[in-house]
Amino acid sequence: MKYSLKIFSIFGIPVELHISFLLLMLVIYLVALFNLIPGVDLVVAVLITLLFITVVLHELTHSYVAKRYGVEIERIVLLPIGGVSAMKELPRDPRQELRIALAGPLTNLVIAAVLYPLFLLLGNTLSPSLSFLLYNFILLNLLLGAFNLLPAFPMDGGRVLRAYLAERMNFIRATEMAASIGKQLAIVMAIIGIFFNPFLIFIAIFVYLGADQESKMVLINTLLEGINVRDIMTGEVKTVKPSDTVDMVMKTMFQHKHMGYPVYQNGDLLGIITFHDLSRIPEEERGQPVENYMTRELLVTRPEEDVATILEKMNSHNVGRLPVMEEEKLVGIISKTDIMKALEMRKKLADK
Numbered sequence: 553m554k555y556s557l558k559i560f561s562i563f564g565i566p567v568e569l570h571i572s573f574l575l576l577m578l579v580i581y582l583v584a585l586f587n588l589i590p591g592v593d594l595v596v597a598v599l600i601t602l603l604f605i606t607v608v609l610h611e612l613t614h615s616y617v618a619k620r621y622g623v624e625i626e627r628i629v630l631l632p633i634g635g636v637s638a639m640k641e642l643p644r645d646p647r648q649e650l651r652i653a654l655a656g657p658l659t660n661l662v663i664a665a666v667l668y669p670l671f672l673l674l675g676n677t678l679s680p681s682l683s684f685l686l687y688n689f690i691l692l693n694l695l696l697g698a699f700n701l702l703p704a705f706p707m708d709g710g711r712v713l714r715a716y717l718a719e720r721m722n723f724i725r726a727t728e729m730a731a732s733i734g735k736q737l738a739i740v741m742a743i744i745g746i747f748f749n750p751f752l753i754f755i756a757i758f759v760y761l762g763a764d765q766e767s768k769m770v771l772i773n774t775l776l777e778g779i780n781v782r783d784i785m786t787g788e789v790k791t792v793k794p795s796d797t798v799d800m801v802m803k804t805m806f807q808h809k810h811m812g813y814p815v816y817q818n819g820d821l822l823g824i825i826t827f828h829d830l831s832r833i834p835e836e837e838r839g840q841p842v843e844n845y846m847t848r849e850l851l852v853t854r855p856e857e858d859v860a861t862i863l864e865k866m867n868s869h870n871v872g873r874l875p876v877m878e879e880e881k882l883v884g885i886i887s888k889t890d891i892m893k894a895l896e897m898r899k900k901l902a903d904k
């Protein structure tokens with residue numbers, strides 16, 4: 553995840569701290585040490601550290617249940633409002649996802665349920681600081697458990713809701729419906745926040761964006777499942793020669809309406825030239841050969857690679873098309889537009 557630092561590993565799972573979590577902790581300790589806000593002292597700072605440990609426990613129970621179902625956990629990321637366990641793949645069976653999602657919030661509720669009788673029994677014998685710590689620790693666990701059960705992505709409740717829906721309809725529909733319920737909930741939260749507590753607006757924005765992002769990611773991965781580069785690439789590739797002038801290649805682009813061409817000579821792929829490259833060339837240079845302007849560092853793909861991976865590769869390198877190579881020979885080209893078309897078609901089929 554962007555902006556996170558790895559702090560340690562447990563069961564072979566890296567635990568990462570999101571920078572916002574780190575900043576929040578830092579601010580709290582600074583406030584406590586220098587007495588910047590009356591009431592926020594070291595006891596509060598310790599409480600927040602305990603909370604951090606609880607969040608790790610919460611995530612670890614998710615991971616533990618997931619591992620029992622054979623789902624690998626890539627990493628655990630801790631955010632100020634909770635943690636995220638990034639699974640390498642989603643569990644196939646909705647009942648498994650439901651249990652994995654429930655395990656975390658249940659941990660918090662169990663901690664609260666176990667400690668509360670203890671607090672009732674010992675409350676009077678403890679020092680004021682310890683009593684304050686215990687009481688608030690119980691309260692925070694209760695809040696964490698309840699908050700994570702909100703039926704909205706990226707909270708666990710969102711996953712529980714999707715798993716519940718997925719037993720009754722297909723996975724894509726279930727994701728879309730769970731995401732839209734989550735977004736509506738976020739809007740309601742924001743409205744309540746305007747009147748009662750501005751902090752709710754902040755959470756609502758987070759919930760809204762999370763629901764949006766999660767549903768898009770799941771949708772794309774699910775829709776593209778099983779599609780290989782070979783299935784949707786353009787097989788007969790129109791190529792240009794390195795000695796072709798900028799003017800010539802631009803003409804070809806306008807005629808054939810492709811936005812990029814491999815630069816090819818004597819069976820060798822030398823580079824790729826796109827409309828974007830050409831559009832930046834000043835008019836007086838348009839008699840020059842395209843080899844002066846092409847991209848030489850080539851990112852390529854193979855026919856058997858799966859399209860979801862390719863799309864990620866294109867997005868992270870910010871390229872719109874990849875040449876497809878097989879045994880050192882150019883056998884096709886695949887563009888983001890090809891992938892988007894495949895997505896649309898799969899979506900139409902799924903909606904039927």
Ligand SMILES: [Zn+2]
Pocket residue numbers: 610611614634635656657700708
């Ligand atoms: Zn959780």
